[in-house]
Amino acid sequence: MIVAGSAAAVPADDVDAPSPFPPVSLDLLADLGGIAWRRHMTADGIVSYPWMSANTAGILGYPPDQMAVNAKGALSIVHWADRDAHVAAIRASAAAMEPCAEQFRAITAAGETRWFQGTSRPRRxxxxxxxxxxxxxDNTPRMRAEVQLQMLMDHAEDCIFILGEDRITWSNAAAERNFGYLAEELTGRPFNELIDPPRQPGFDDADLAANHGGNAEITARRRDGTSFPFEMTVSEVRSDGKLSLIVIGRDITLRRTAEKRLEESEKRLRVAFAAASLGIVVVAPDGTIQFYNPAFETMAGSDYDTLLGVSLFRFVPNLVMPPLSAPPPLGLSCCVVCHPNLPDGAERHWRLTITQFSTDLDTDSHSVLCFIEDITEATQATRERRQLESMLHEGQKLEALGRLAGGIAHELNNMLGPILMGAEMVARSVALDRKNAERVQRIIDAAKNSRDIVRNVLAYCRKEQKEAGAIDLVPVFESFVGLATSTLPPTIRIQHGRNVDRAVAVANAGQIQQVLLNLANNARDAMDGAGTLVLALNQLSPLELAALSRQIHSVAASGDEAVVNPLAILDPDREHVEIKVGDTGSGMSRSVIAKIFDPFFTTKPVGQGTGLGLSVVQGIVANMGGAIAVDSAIGAGTTFHVILPLLHQEGAETGP
Structure with a gap:
């Protein structure tokens, strides 16, 4: 610490005398970044600074003659938060004629905060x-370092204590939080009072010093008397011949709780492994058994001594382990079914679920976990169970479909009623030309057909027989051609034709319309909104039916699996009528064709198809005594053939 010059350097009655410091001292002071000054207080308490060293401007940015003093006696450059304390120290020094400890922050002309420290001695x-x-x-670098160190200490998660002479001399904020004391309450307190139970007076810094360089775990006690596990590291520091200890520690309650839970979990896991009905085996990458549970021992038909260290390939010689990777893929496993080689020669079926896992993250060591299930009995009963499940599943689907159709019928009837009523009212009360009258009639026909379609779906799902009679299919076909022409987008060209003027069959007009509507919608979707829709109504002689049947069967039998010709159920000696719906879309593969009539099967994206359409179509056609077949190939479009027995009846209904 540099102290002010001797009082003898300046006469007592001359406060305006030049610098009290020799030039050499001022040069040295400038090199140290310090400021020399003279302060004067009058008898009535007015403070002034008649002289300051020339380097003041270089340090503070203000020349000495611009250093203003406020009414209280504080320099304007002193930080506002330190002014009262600085003035109080000056006046206390004057009152007691004792040295004045000068310590404050100053604001430079550039707005920078700097710390200054010094001492001055008063003289009358x-x-x-x-x-x-x-x-x-200028003490700025050291003070900034102290502030940063204090911030670091206060924001540290660990408790930090500095001990000297058996007592705490300093502690950080984490120590306050963990032990429940204020910093001033911890300062001066023996460290052994923080240990539960309190150590005897003989426990002092020497006991802590014995743990220098290592970890120690104690039971610590908070201010409220509660205790917690405390892990600490003790280090020695010697300064000016005095020994201090630095204690850094942390509350390890969460760790101990986690360790206890882990231990309990491992215990439960061991019990579960032992009680598991599945065989559980841990094997090395080369297949050597490292661990197994009693269930696997029973399945393998051997004892402990012969299994530990034995290769799993002894029981499953054709097993292929998954390739090892580091780290192993999370949650990735494979499942295989095999026939094990057992000592008793019995034929069994095992299902192995194999998962790779890391045994040591540091060395990238891996093992393979195998869950082994004996599925022999399940395999033997597979065919019967699948049959029963299939029957039950289909019944549940149809039951659900019936409930769904009931709701649909109610809602659609509510919407179709006003449409039908309005269209019929227009037809009766408004004078229309022929073209508009036809359009209104199409609306009426479409509304009636839609109403009948809903009823037909409900009837089909509930296995109710819908009333059918002898009707002429030509008007029904022509009506649908008109409906399709007016509703499908113009990008779809409709090509239609028929080779018969009258085609009587036992059918229901609404159901026929439903079949045509479903097939046309599927064709539209298959063509992605652009292409040619082919609609045809043809009378088939027995020879023509036989040729079509051979064509359908030839295409269907080209796949890998044998298929049944859907037209084989028809009477080969009878005339039939064919309703054909074709498209120029992308076509279907053999595997898709094999499933298109299955309930709930659909090739449309999720949310765009229910898989009910073609299943319903097939049911309607079958109830009419007919059959439906499909002719399709990838890239060649799709054609559906609806074949119904033809009647020769003069009094047939004409349909819509």
Whole structure:
């Protein structure tokens, strides 16, 4: 610490005398970043600074003659938060004529905050005033380091104590939080009072020093008397011949709780492994058994001594382990079914679920976990169970479909009623030309057909027989051609034709419309909104039916699996009528064709298809005594053939 110059350097009655410091001292002071000054306080308490060293401007940015003093006696460059304390220290020094400890923050002309520290000694002047000659050293680097260190200590998660002479001399904020004391309450307190139960007086810094360089775990006690496990590291620090200890520790309650839970979990896992009905085996990458449970021992028909260290390939010689990777893929496993080689030669079926896992993250060591299930009995009963499940599943689907159709019928009838009523009212009460009258009639026909379609779906799902009679299919076909022409987008060209003027069959007009509507919608979707829709109504002689049947069967039998010709159920000696719906879309593969009539099967994206359409179509056609077949190939489009027995009946209904 640099102290002000001797009082003898300046006469007591001359406060305006030049610098009290030799030039050499001022040069040294400038090199140290310090400021020399003289302060004067009059008998009535007015403070002034008649002289400051020339380097003031270089340090603070203000020349000495611009260093203003406020009414309380504080320099304007002193930080506002430190002014009262600085003035109080000056006045206390004047009152007691004791040295004044100068410590404050200053704001430079550039707005920078800097710390200054120094000491000055007061002397009385002849006129009753007091003068101080002193130095302020720029202490900014050290103070900033102390602030940063304090911030680091206060934000540390670990508790930090500095001990000297068996007592705490300093502690950080984490120590306050963990132990429940304020910093001033911890300072001066023996460290052994923080240990539960409190150590005897003989426990002092020497006991802590014995743990220097290592970890120690104690039971610590908070201010409220509660205790917690505390892990700490003790280090020695010697300064000016005095020994201090630095204790860094942390509350490890969460760790101990986690360790206890882990231990309990491992215990439960061991019990579960032992009680598991599945065989559980841990094997090395080369197949050597490292661990197994009693269930696997029973399945393998051997004892412990012969299994541990034995290769799993002894029981499953054709097993292929998954390739090892580091780290192993999370949650990735494979499942295989095999026939094990057992000592008793019995034929069994095992299902192995194999998962790779890391046994040591540091060395990338891996093992393979195998869950083994004996599925012999399940395999033997597979065919019967699948049959029963299939029957039950289909029944549940149809039951659900019936409930769904009931709701649909109710809602659609509510919407179709006003449409049908309005269209019929227009037809009766408004004079229309022929073209518009036809359009209104199409609306009426479409509304009636839609109403009948809903009823037909409900009837089909509930296995109710819908009333059918002898009707002429030509008007029904022509009506649908008109409906399709007016509703399908113009990008779809409709090509239609028929080779018969009258085609009587036992059918229901609404159901026929439903079949045509479903097939046309599927064709539209298959063509992605652009292409040619082919609609045809043809009378088939027995020879023509036989040729079509051979064509359908030839295409269907080209796949890998044998298929049944859907037209084989028809009477080969009878004339039939064919309703054909074709498209120029992308076509279907053999595997898709094999499933298109299955309930709930659909090739449309999720949310765009229910898989009910073609299943319903097949049911309607079958109830009419007919059959439906499909002719399709990838890239060649699709054609559906609806074949119904033909009647020769003069009094047939004409349909819509």
């Amino acid at each position: 002047l002849a006129g009753g005033g007091i003068a101080w000659d002193g130095l302020w050293l």
